[in-house]
Amino acid sequence: MTLESTANETHTAAPxxxxxxxxxxxxxxxxxxxxxxxLGPVSLVAAGPGDPDLLTLRAVALLGEADVIVSDxxxxxxxxxxxxxxxxxxxxxxTDGIPLDHADRVxxxxxxxxxxxxxxxxxxxxxxxxxxxxxxxxxLRKAKVPFEVAPGVSDVTGIPAYAGFGLTGGRTRQFRVxxxxxxxxxxxDLVHPRVTVVFLNGADRAAEIASRLIAVGAExxxxxxxxxxxxxVDQRTLAGTLGDIGAITKGSKQAGHGIVVVxxxxxxxxxxxxxxxxxxxxxxxLIPRTQDQAGPILSLLRRHGAVPMEVATISVEPPRTPQxxxxxxxxxxxxxxxxxxxxxxxAVRAIREKLSEYGLxxxxxxxxxxxxxxxxxxxxxxxxxxxxxxxPNGDQTTSALLDDWPVYDSLTDPINRVFLPRADIATDTxxxxxxxxxxxxxxxxAYRTVRAAPPAAETREAIKTGGFDAVMFTSSSTVRNLVGxxxxxxxxxxxACIGPQTAKTAEEHGLRVDVLAENSTMPALVEALALHGxxxxxxxxxxxxxxxxxxxxxxxxxxxxx
Numbered sequence: 001m002t003l004e005s006t007a008n009e010t011h012t013a014a015p016x017x018x019x020x021x022x023x024x025x026x027x028x029x030x031x032x033x034x035x036x037x038x039l040g041p042v043s044l045v046a047a048g049p050g051d052p053d054l055l056t057l058r059a060v061a062l063l064g065e066a067d068v069i070v071s072d073x074x075x076x077x078x079x080x081x082x083x084x085x086x087x088x089x090x091x092x093x094x095t096d097g098i099p100l101d102h103a104d105r106v107x108x109x110x111x112x113x114x115x116x117x118x119x120x121x122x123x124x125x126x127x128x129x130x131x132x133x134x135x136x137x138x139x140l141r142k143a144k145v146p147f148e149v150a151p152g153v154s155d156v157t158g159i160p161a162y163a164g165f166g167l168t169g170g171r172t173r174q175f176r177v178x179x180x181x182x183x184x185x186x187x188x189d190l191v192h193p194r195v196t197v198v199f200l201n202g203a204d205r206a207a208e209i210a211s212r213l214i215a216v217g218a219e220x221x222x223x224x225x226x227x228x229x230x231x232x233v234d235q236r237t238l239a240g241t242l243g244d245i246g247a248i249t250k251g252s253k254q255a256g257h258g259i260v261v262v263x264x265x266x267x268x269x270x271x272x273x274x275x276x277x278x279x280x281x282x283x284x285x286l287i288p289r290t291q292d293q294a295g296p297i298l299s300l301l302r303r304h305g306a307v308p309m310e311v312a313t314i315s316v317e318p319p320r321t322p323q324x325x326x327x328x329x330x331x332x333x334x335x336x337x338x339x340x341x342x343x344x345x346x347a348v349r350a351i352r353e354k355l356s357e358y359g360l361x362x363x364x365x366x367x368x369x370x371x372x373x374x375x376x377x378x379x380x381x382x383x384x385x386x387x388x389x390x391x392p393n394g395d396q397t398t399s400a401l402l403d404d405w406p407v408y409d410s411l412t413d414p415i416n417r418v419f420l421p422r423a424d425i426a427t428d429t430x431x432x433x434x435x436x437x438x439x440x441x442x443x444x445x446a447y448r449t450v451r452a453a454p455p456a457a458e459t460r461e462a463i464k465t466g467g468f469d470a471v472m473f474t475s476s477s478t479v480r481n482l483v484g485x486x487x488x489x490x491x492x493x494x495x496a497c498i499g500p501q502t503a504k505t506a507e508e509h510g511l512r513v514d515v516l517a518e519n520s521t522m523p524a525l526v527e528a529l530a531l532h533g534x535x536x537x538x539x540x541x542x543x544x545x546x547x548x549x550x551x552x553x554x555x556x557x558x559x560x561x562x
Contacts, residue, residue, distance in 0.1 A: 040067070040117040042109055042145055044136060046152030047075040047124050051162075051231035054153045055082070062150055067117040070108045072124040073099060079122050102132070106139040113145050126154040129177065130200065155259060156198055159230030163237045164273030165265045167196045172265050180205050180260065191218045196263035203228050203258030206238075207246035213262065214242050223266035228258035231275075233282050233307050239269055278305030279533040283469035283549055284462075286489070288313040288478040296376075297472070300526040304533070309468075311459060312452040313481035316346050319424065319445045328419055328444045329354050333364050338415040339439070341371040342388075343398055343430065347421045348380040350446035362386050373401040375521055395520045397499060398430045408438030421446035425477070449477065454485040466490035469550045470515075470529060474498045474522070476505035483509050492550050496529045498522070 043062045048054040055063075055078065063069065063082035069089045071079040079089045090112075092105045100108075105121070112119045127133035128151055140147050156177050160167055167175040174195045178185060180202030190197050191213060202209055206226045214220055220243030227237045240248045242262070275281070283306045287297060301308040319325060329351070331337060342348050355364055362385035371390035372378045381388055392400035408416050417440045420431060424445045431441045454460060462468055463486045471489050473479050479502060482489075488510060489495065496515035497503040503513045515532045517525040533548070540548035547553060 038116055039145055040113045040115065040119055042113050042119045042121065042140060042147040043150055044121050044123065044127065044133060044140075044147055045150045046127055047072070047078050047122055048152040049125065049155045049158040049162075049231040050229065050235075051158075052078045052081055054158060054231060056150060056152050058150045059152060062120050063122070065118055066120040068112040069120045069122055070105060070112070071122040073097075074124040075122055079120075102135040103139060106136050106143070109136075109140065110143045110145055126152065126156065129154055129156055155200070155230065159227050159259055160198075160225075160261055160265075162231045162235060162275045163225060163227045163261075163269065164275070165225070165261070165268035166272075167198065167261075167263075167265055169265055169268060172196055172263055175263075180209065187212050187216045190262075191216055193264070196261060196265050199260040199262070201257065202226075202260035204255060206249055206260050209260055209262070210242040210245045218242055218262075222262060223264060225261045225266045225269065226254075226258055227261075228254060228256050230258065233302075233305055235276060237269075237276060239266055275305070277537070279530040279537060280470075281305035283307065283533065284309060284467065284551065285529075286311060286463065286468040286471040286493075288471070288473065288482040297474075297522045297526060300523060304526070304530045306470075309459075311455045311482070311486070313478050313485060315450045315452045316349075317448045317450055318350075319448055324444050325350070325354060325421070325446055328421070328442060329358065331417075331442075332368065332419060333358075333360065335367065336415070337368060337417045337419045337442075338413055339369045339371055339418040340365070341401070341418060341420050341430065341434075342377050342381060343373050343401075343420075343422060343426070345374070345376050345380045346423065346447050346449075348377060348384065351421055352384055354446075371401060371405065373398055375523075395499070397520050400520075402430055402433040405434065405437060416440050417442060420444065424448045451481050451484055460486045463487060463489055463493075466492040466551055468493050470494035470496055470533075472496045472498075472525060472529065473502050473506060474525070476502050478502075479505045479509055479511070492553075494529070494532065494550055496525060496532075498525045 043066075045059045045062055047059075060082050063079065064084055066083065066087050069079045069083055069087060070092055071089055073091050073093050076089060076091055083089060090108055092100045092108065094100060109119050109121050121136065123132055123136075127136070133149065137147065137149070157167065172194050175198060176190065176195060177198045177200065178190070180199040199205075199209055203226050206224065210224060213222070220241060222242045223239065224242055224245050225237055225239045226245070226249065227235060229235050236254060238245070238248055238252055238254065280301065285301055285306045285308050287308055287310045289310050289312060298308045298310070332340065355361060365386050369390070370381065370386055370388045372381055372388040373392055374396045378388055378391055390401070390404060392404050394400060410416070416438065418434055420441060420443045422443065422445065424447070428443065431443045434441050468489065471482075471493055473482075473496070475498070491512065494514045495506055495511050496517075497506055497513050498517050499520035500516070503516050506513050515528045517528045536548040536550075540546070545553070
């Protein structure tokens, strides 16, 4: 297979659409008549080179509408990300885990379509270039099943862009795309100083490719790049020349599917490399959390190239005796309180659920002053329809909230009571501080925190042996509970803490704290970890080392906490 293009050419594929009724069987009372079966819509969707964020808007829409997704095994995770909650995902593999051939994959699609279901065939990579589209579209046409095509970002352009170079530029005006396994390649035709050559499926044959090109006249100093697992956080690019790439690949000990690019454009990498130099690129970051708690910290970490993994350390359950919280909800509605203070997302959730039990909603907060601390807590309240009256600036801590809380004034405050719905293990710092300000505090247990079940054995092993590059603690309880259910993180793992109290708890458990956020917010914690990662990256470059991931540079010589 050979594909040629110039810098100014664009290629588009026109979708095929429509609905074709299929006649099958007979109808009662008229054995010669055939009943009509309306086929469900079928879409052939390109998943792209690997990064889920590179899916087109059309692809995301089709995945969200599908009843059935027949997915290549490499992109099942993408299907799970964008599918409708009740959609069925069918991996295109045999019972033995072997990928199905084109005919069997299409058979799965046709069977679902004939049941009237909306079907997406999610195809890894770029089916327009690798020939998959031709085979599967032809099989659907033969089965008289209409379809549409949603093309995507191509491996040919997407992976080089993530590797830090284009396919044209400077004196290079054209590029060619060939299959490295094509036995009919005319190697002499691939040697031209103004043409970039992209070898699909060529990563494990890079040394052979280089030798063949040199043998037919290519200069040994011609740049070459090998990129595996392109556009994902596991992407790895090896760059060199045709003359030295053999030694480079041998020393790297890397293997697996990928593309090879040969030409002067690879030199652009020195200026345009942006993906593999992210501060936390490829870092596995552990986030101990409460069982149902998820937030923006995941997307923030991914922007820095990290691979975040959440582990539940705390399970949230209702209080053992609900009478106290029931009385408090009644008082909230009847005007017993001047203020209500929220210090966690779980507290917001607990109050929402209680209000819902009584058929109430956010209107119950009318006339009540609301205080909140923590970005996720504030966001949860706003999502409920309640905008807090009091929020600390800067550090999102109860101390900061207390600093901003007004003193009780009997002349301006008709009621002196404050309702604090909190966890059963919450400290009394806020309640004591409010009492000193003249408020009468009703500190009510709205939920209980119970230590979660231990994570999977594989995760526990990674925690103890340094399989994670960093762990991010967002509260003292996450420190205590992670150590309790999974053990202490390995001494090579970077420990990042959101605030001084969390850091103190970590040190009390024998952990070395490497990173402390400047202020107690999630973005500040992620930024602090990224800055630390960047300092390690620069140090690794200066030392001539290829990796700055702690899990790959673990050493027993690191200082232990005494």
